[in-house]
Amino acid sequence: MNQKYSLDIVNVVNDYSSWKQEASVFLKKGLQRIGPTYKKAVYKQYTDGTYRTEVQKPDWLGYMGPVLMAEEGDTVVVQLRNAASRPYSIHPHGLNYSKGNEGALYPDNTGPELKRDDSVAPGRTVIYEWSLPESHSPTSQDSNCMTRFYHSHVSPPRDINSGLIGPLIVCKKGTLDLHGDRSGDYMYALLFMVTDENFSWYLDENIRTYITNPARGLKEDEDFIESNKMHGINGFLYGNLPGLSMCQGNKIHWHLMALGNEVDMHSVHFHGQILTTLNHHTDTISLFPASGTTAEMVADTPGHWLLTCTVNDHLMAGMQALFEIKKCFPNVHKPRPHGELRQFFIAAEEEVWDYAPTVPTDRLADMFVTRGRNRIGSRYKKVRYVEYTDNTFMTKMLRSPEEQHLGILGPVLRAEEKDTIRVVFKNKASRAYTIQPHGVQYSIEQDGTLYHNELEVVTPPPAALVKPGTLHTYEWLADCLTYMYYSAVDPVKDTNSGLVGPLLVCRPGSLKKGVQKNYNKEYHLMATVFDENLSWYLDDNIKTYATVPTSVNKEEEGFVESNKMHALNGFVYRNLPGLTMCKGDKVTWHLSGLGSEADINTLYFQGNRFLYRQNRRDTISVFPHISHTVTMEPDSMGQFEVVCPTVNHYRGGMRANYTVEKCSMFQRQGEVMLHSKTYYIAAMETDWDYSPNRTWEAEMFTGQERYHLQGGFIGSRYKKVVYRQYTNDKFTKQVERTADMEHLGIMGPMIHANVGDKVKVVFKNMATRPYSIHANGVKTETPDVHQTQPGQTHTYTWYVNKNTGPTTEQEECSVSAYYSTVDVAKDLYSGLIGPLVICRRSWTRYLDENIRTHIRNPRTNLKDDETFIESNKMHAINGYVYGNVNGLNMEVGDKVYWYLMGMGNEVDIHTVHWHGHNTLSFKRLGSLRNVLIFERKAFFSMKITLN
Known part of the structure; x- marks a missing residue:
């Protein structure tokens, strides 16, 4: 079947305006501000190719183009006319097409006939033809309809920020009707994006139109740049998104998308509702740039509910909307059966918290934990959730040894599916706080978030504003999985002040006396950068702990950075207590995230792997307000690290130790390593060229080559250190890379191992600094990694047992990485990394030398120049930029x-x-x-x- 669409690209004026006070930096017009109104380019739909009658789209789409839909076997034909002022195109994600229908401009070595689709000039019309074969359709494990999108691809960042983006829904055969998935009642497509008007093609025109006398250098002014970043949902900010309305009991399909830059990591929270996505229940869904997901929701409990991105910066900047659930039919929704009533008594209490009770020896810790004349140090006034025995709030519940690891977190609230959770909350602090849960259902009156509802709420309900000295009783219905609770009068300030705790909901019958059955140990880890600059108590902390409070400048960069505590459960630099277990224990880890754009935390468990959704791994990423549960049966003994290896987080102290002890005389027989493999690998210094062939770069950016030597920049050649393979332990003859390994580029050789292998790496350090070689996911004799000095050789032995390899639910092979650990950040950025494939059966150290080598007369303070710093950030694939990766060759059908x-x-x-x-x-x-x-x-x- 053919799905035919007639689309037109037109210029429009888009208004982001809002009534909210917080919006002033983004939406208020000023002498040197554009304000809420911007010229944009958008896709519009017409009934046919005559372009006489426009198809009106629903208001909730905002500036997005119309929803394009197809099901398996369909051919999608798009007639695109460009009525805008510059060349554009249309490029789909998730459909099949030929090179002549790709709609993407880049150096692909095609001739004029196959380039006509790449760029549609103003006034021209081009017809695109795409198909949805079985290979591109949803699988049996997927939803009936999957979320994709389309956009202009002449210059994608500028085209998309100018407005050319729209939703594309691809469905299984026989599941599509005019309104999307026929199994649902309503369908909504939502784009979460920080639209950066600084990247728009129309920035100069918008400045000329809306600013009478623009200041010189205005486009470089940081505040002006920030004012043009619109944190919107479908282009609407601060609850202005219209038309999200449904009836109680309706089945809703949400098609959620994200696009944009590094900041476009979104945690989308639907208040009071439970959604199903990827066969899992949740109320919060994580999105990456250029990704989409489909979630199904049965609308429950009437009211105007908040839909928001919970990433701190996005929440403050207005990435919020309201959806309305109406009671359209009497008795449409039967009361669900209730299980046990589980009651908790929790208070918010202020106290002094020490992030580092044991002073770390790491020199990098000084800026975070050392008190000074204009530095606070490691001790801060904070507020915590504290559990009591009853509603008199006289006797605190003492934490057991097994609970010491919780640190700053509130008590663990445990329940089973269909239970009712009743929390009696007393605010013993000096300002208003609440409790807002994830993953449970409740009435609108029990919503613990204070938010402005222009449509009906005038006075905040008691649940959303519990004043000092008062109580409120919350009741929630439990669903399943690991979640959290937090205060949401001001979610950003409240959580950075300390109010957060774990909420654990289990399957029926899985709790015994309030504790998980079938597990020896249960641990909860909250990874976040507690930003004390955003705490309610910053001024108190300055007065109390800075030795000369009057010398503090709250805007000074060093002071701001010193107050960002890269913590696990409120502890930094291995201060977290209580993570002790026995070899062979069944351990469940409940992992959660909190924070802002920088808080995409990756937790790496050294020494032992875990199972997550039937996949064996040692690393998992955690978004703000997203929680995961993993299980582990540790089989390596000793003291190991659990860390966030994100460079700034690791250096900032997001590290803890966990200990595996031998607790039983019974010792299971170890696995027999049947095969031994030996690799001879050296660390060697070399001059590396990120862009040896400048053809792609020159064609894409005529006259604007980025990696050049002029203007005081290093260019594309840098001194690096790399892993390279040799034939034997003499290290005289290097193994030449075959054609199928050419693509590895700067990476070391691909090390292959099977379960049951013992891998010996004979490592020679031919560089000028100490280095090592360590692999994620393998077993070693000791957690310590030997540092190999320059000119020395050391043999590293890795054991690949059954707990290292992939599970039967995974593919035959899984990939990991090996790298140097002497200084993980600097070694990595200097070039030391390679792939380790296990199958079943920086900061560069050479920056100063590169400056001396490649810049004839470097100016003073060159390393502090922002443009110079940016020129040294190589956005590379295998150490190559701009299409320089070679060897990615294959044949049709491979x-x-x-x-x-x-x-x-x-x-x-x-x-x-x-x-x-x-x-x-x-x-x-x-x-x-x-x-x-x-x-x-x-x-x-x-x-x-x-x-």
Whole structure:
């Protein structure tokens, strides 16, 4: 069947305006501010190719284009006319197309006939034809309809921020009707995006139109730049998104998308409702840039409910909307059966909290934990949730030894599905607080978030504003899985002040006397950067702990940074107590995140792997307000680290120790390692060129080459250190890379191992500094990694047992990484990383030398120049930029396995998109095909098919 669409690209004026006071920085017009109104380019739909009658789209789409839909077997034909003022195109995600219908401009070595689709000039019309074969359709594990999108691809960042983006819904055969998935009552598509008007093609025009006398250098002014970043849902801010209305009992399909930059990591929270996505229940869904997901919701409990991104910066900047659930039919919703009533008595209490009771020896810790004339140190006034025995709030519940690891977190609230949780909350603090839960259902009167509802609420309900000295009783209905609770009078300030705790909801019959059955140990970890600059108590802490409070400048960069505590449960630099277990214990870890854009935390468990959704791993990423449960049976003894390896977080102290002890005389027989493999690998220094071929760069950015030597920049060549393989322990002859390994680029050789192998790596350090070689996910004799001095050779032995390899639910092989651990950050950025494939059966150290080598007369303070710093950040794949990766060659019909790794800092959030092809399987997060990589590993296969 053909799905035909006639689309027009037109210029419009878009208004982001809002009534909210907080919106002033973004939406208020001023002498040097554009205000709420911007010129944009958008897709509009017409009834046919005559472009006489426009198809009116629903108001909730905002500036997005119309919803395009197709089901398996369909051909999608789009006639695109460009009535705007500059060239644009249309490029789909999730559909199959030929090179002549791709709609993407880049150097692909095609001739003029196949380039006509790449860029549609103003006044021209081009017809695109795409298909939805079985290979691109939802699988049996997927929802009936999957969320994709389309956008202009002449210059994607500028085209998209100018407004050219729209939803694309792809469905299983026989499941699509005019309103999307026919099994639902309503469908909504929502785009969560920080629309950066600084990247719009129309920025200069908007300045000329809306600012009478623009100041010189206005476009470089930081406050002006920030004022043009619109944190919107479908282009609406601060609850202005219209038309999200449904009846109680309706089945709703939410198609959620994100696009944009590194900051576009979103945790989407639906208040008071439970959604199903990827066969899991949740109320909060995480999104990456250029990703989409489908969630199903049965509308429950009438009212105007908040829908928001819970990432702190996005919440404060207005990424909020309201959806209305109406009681349309009497008795449509039967009362659900109730289980046990579980009652808790919790108070909010202010106290002094020490992030580092044991002073760390790490020199990097000084800026965070050392008190000074204008530094607070490690002790802060905070507020915590504290449990009491009854509603008199006279006797505190003492924490057991097993609960000491909870640290700053509130008590664990445990319940089973269908239970009712009753929390009697007393506010013993000096300002208003609440309790807002995730993952449970409640009436609108029990919503613990204080938010402005222009439509009906005038006075905040008692649940949303519990004043000092007063009580409120909350009642919630339990669903399932690991969640959290927190105060939400001001969610950002309240949580940074300390009010957060774990909420654990289990299957019926899985709790015994309030504790999980069938597990020896239960641990809860909250990874977040507590930003004390955003605490209610910052001024109190300055007065109390800065030795000269009057010398403090709250805007000074060093002071601001010193108050960002990269913590696990409120402890930094291995101060977290109580993580002790026995070898062979069944351990469940409940992992949660909180915070802002920088808080995409990746937790790495050294020494022992865990199971997550039937996948064996040692690393998992946690979004703000997202929780995961993993299980572990530790089989390596000793003291190990659990850390966030994101560079800034690791250096800032997000590290803890856990200990595995031998508690039983009975010792299970160890696995026999049947095979031994030996690799000879050296660390060697080399000059590395990120862009040896400048053809791609020159064609894409005529006259604007980024990696050049002029203007005091280093260029594309840097001194690096790399792992390279040799034939034997003489280290005289290097192993030449074959054609299928050419793509590895800067990475070391691919090390292969099977379960049952003993891998020996004979490592020679041919560089000028100490280095090592360590792999994630393997077993070693000791947790300590030997530092190999320059000129020395050391043999590292890795054991690959059954708890290291993939499970039967995974593909045959999984990918991990090996790297140097002498200084993880500097060693990594200097180049020392490689892939380790296990199957069943920086900061560069050479920056000063590179400056001396490549810049003739470096100016003073060059290393502090922001433009110079940016020029040294290489956005690379295997150490190559701008299409320089070679060796990615295959034939039509080949089954191809891709091993993907991501490492680095907070900005290293990567979403991988293959033009024209979909993956057949993706063995990390189930069947979701938008591939998301950030400091962890992914593995999947795909079959190449071309028209």
